[in-house]
Structure formats: structure tokens, C-alpha cells
Amino acid sequence: MAYTINDECISCGACEPECPVSCISEGDDKYVINADECIDCGACADVCPVDAPKA
Known part of the structure; x- marks a missing residue:
């Protein structure tokens, strides 16, 4: 299941460069x-300061 980013996102941009795809x-x-391209690796969730990406 692809990750999604919830409304807790503060638009800091930490997640974008961490995404391998x-x-x-x-x-x-x-x-x-983009759910069609997400490989469910969790790299975005690991760096998010507010835990916005969720599986």
C-alpha cells in the first residue's frame, strides 16, 4: 500500500529528496x-519531523 501524506505536513521538504523513486x-x-509510483519503502516517514507520511 502506498504512503500518503496527511494534513500534519508542514511543507518542510525533508521527504522529497529521500524518495528513491x-x-x-x-x-x-x-x-x-504519487500512489502509482510509491514503492512503500518508508524513507519519507523516517525523515519527517511531524510524522505526516503514513502507510
Whole structure:
């Protein structure tokens, strides 16, 4: 199951460079994950200061 980023996201950008498949991008209010490309590795969740990415 792909990760998603919840509303706790503070748009710090820490997750984007950590994604090995580059499926995270900056959205209007928060960063977003392309579910079709996400490989469920959890790298984004490991670096997020507010635990916004969830499986």
C-alpha cells in the first residue's frame, strides 16, 4: 500500500529528496505522494519531523 501524506505536513521538504523513486512533490497545501509510483519503502516517514507520511 502506498504512503500518503496527511494534513500534519508542514511543507518542510525533508521527504522529497529521500524518495528513491522521486514520487513526492510539493502540492498546494502540503507535499503529496504519487500512489502509482510509491514503492512503500518508508524513507519519507523516517525523515519527517511531524510524522505526516503514513502507510
